[in-house]
Amino acid sequence: MADIFVQKQHRDEPKVSGWAAGIDVGGTKTLICIGTAERQVVVRHKFPTVHTKDAHFFFDRLFGELEYSLKQAGLSLEQLQGIGIGFPGMVDNDSGTITHAPAIPWSSQERAYRDSTDDRNTHENIRSIIAQRYSGRLVLDNDVNMAALGEQWLGAARGLRHVMMVTVGTGIGSGLILNGELYKGAAGGAGEMAYWIAGEEQARQAAEHKGTNEFGVFESVTSGTAITRSVKSALASGMSGTYMVRLAEGDRDKVGARHVLQAAAEGDIEAQTILEPALAHMAMALTNVISLLNPEMIVIGGGVAESNTYYLDEIRQRVALWTDIPCTIVPAGLGNEAGAIGGLATILGSTVR
């Protein structure tokens, strides 16, 4: 299942001044990139994420894949200036612990383990586990922060100093680059736009859901999951959804966010109506971010919105309607490689961290 792409170094190419590995651990796939300080990605290696409750086993396998990738570039671990790894969860770079990461079994089971007899994986420290396999520089962060750094290093926001990256996928994530640096806040929690509230009803919901591992109120309207739920509910309530159903190969049960986005882009009014609340709330939130942070650019990534012109145009139009502070809103430039490339940036970028 593993895809690998290697760009050979030719003898007459300029000398490489530094190597690093950037790794993006996703819920289903992991991507390893090997790159140079000259911003060349020379190896891309993608494979299914290992699902295990044993963190030691997880990193044994991950480092196996890393050594395989390095071999493609004729490199060894010792030649790397460092490794940057992004995870789908909250990551404390200092302590090396991961929380709120339902996609990673050995991190998210913490609460369950606490009350069980088998607690060997509780409070697993990634730094110490990796230290047994690699002693060089190691940067850990969440996947959206990594994606923001990737887009700033090699993507849509290359070289900009004030950038917000928003990912619209299963949930909503965001990463902030402010004054040229990743902004993480007091306890590494910055960028949790998913939990924004607007209005009394949302405030009531936030109070109910506080402290649970559930989706935030904002993402419960704007995420891909929300759009899917919304279209399913409309279909159940009698919406014909002819065009969306056709896009889902005639299967009403399979209609999801993807089909809504595509149909909306092709002018289907039903799909545009379904999408309306997600668009309105996202545009409102971005308007507020623009007022608060005055970023140069907002980069929109993630499976749902990334390459959908209708979504982006609608967002741009609404934002322009509500604020006259200039801010460029663009699709992500690196697709699902942004996280791994951000891992490279943490090691090879000029940004001081």
Next chain:
Amino acid sequence: MADIFVQKQHRDEPKVSGWAAGIDVGGTKTLICIGTAERQVVVRHKFPTVHTKDAHFFFDRLFGELEYSLKQAGLSLEQLQGIGIGFPGMVDNDSGTITHAPAIPWSSQERAYRDSTDDRNTHENIRSIIAQRYSGRLVLDNDVNMAALGEQWLGAARGLRHVMMVTVGTGIGSGLILNGELYKGAAGGAGEMAYWIAGEEQARQAAEHKGTNEFGVFESVTSGTAITRSVKSALASGMSGTYMVRLAEGDRDKVGARHVLQAAAEGDIEAQTILEPALAHMAMALTNVISLLNPEMIVIGGGVAESNTYYLDEIRQRVALWTDIPCTIVPAGLGNEAGAIGGLATILGSTVR
């Protein structure tokens, strides 16, 4: 009318390693502080802001007052390491121009002058005007950014790295200190929380008011002006408002935000009802700021809310209801001296600017 307070330097005090002047130009009063690198404010001089359309005359008078203040400390302009000046408007520190500053006649008339024959004050550059009077280091910024720096240098947020300062007065202002530095955004516009929108109705209002010099939608619910408008409207619609009227010395026409705040703090239900939307929207916005930026502290200043325990307690309770991300919410520590002290901090603080 001028108040002056001088703290004499005693001969046995440790030597001062640097002097600066911090100036806060307000709509009605201007405050000059002379201070040391050891964070001692040795002169405070307050006087009515000069209202003139002639910027040269304005700075002649301002520097007259500054020289007077310096004399109190036995200093001359040449002994200063620099001057930091805060203005009630948008300030471009590089170009030295001020916009959106209705309280300063020579800055806000720009558009009117453009079409008139008398355009000598158009595009007035403060830096070049001040350069004729002072050649040392000069930092210009808006008053709320200065207040945030003041609170971080000598006030409630002393030494913290991630701080939001919100001022609740005639309007709403905010200043951000992120990663230990003032955050100004791409074009110096960061902190414009006044323009936040929440919900369809507010979005419609924002679209209507965009580009005008009017209040933002968020501040049209949460500012002192909004609270005053709200209580006046309730009184006109038949609310008895007995206690608030009593606080306003029996004059129904004089009831304003100040009386609402005081009455609410003393348990008056009518006042608490009037205050409710302002509290709810402010708490919601601060909850969103906490989710997005994960600050250590939010400092609330400004005439309306600053020293009102009820207001602060209600904000704290609501925020705690909606998010479990920890953030300390405190009243400002420097009162209306924060801006001038922030001016000192821009020159004498360790923060690189």
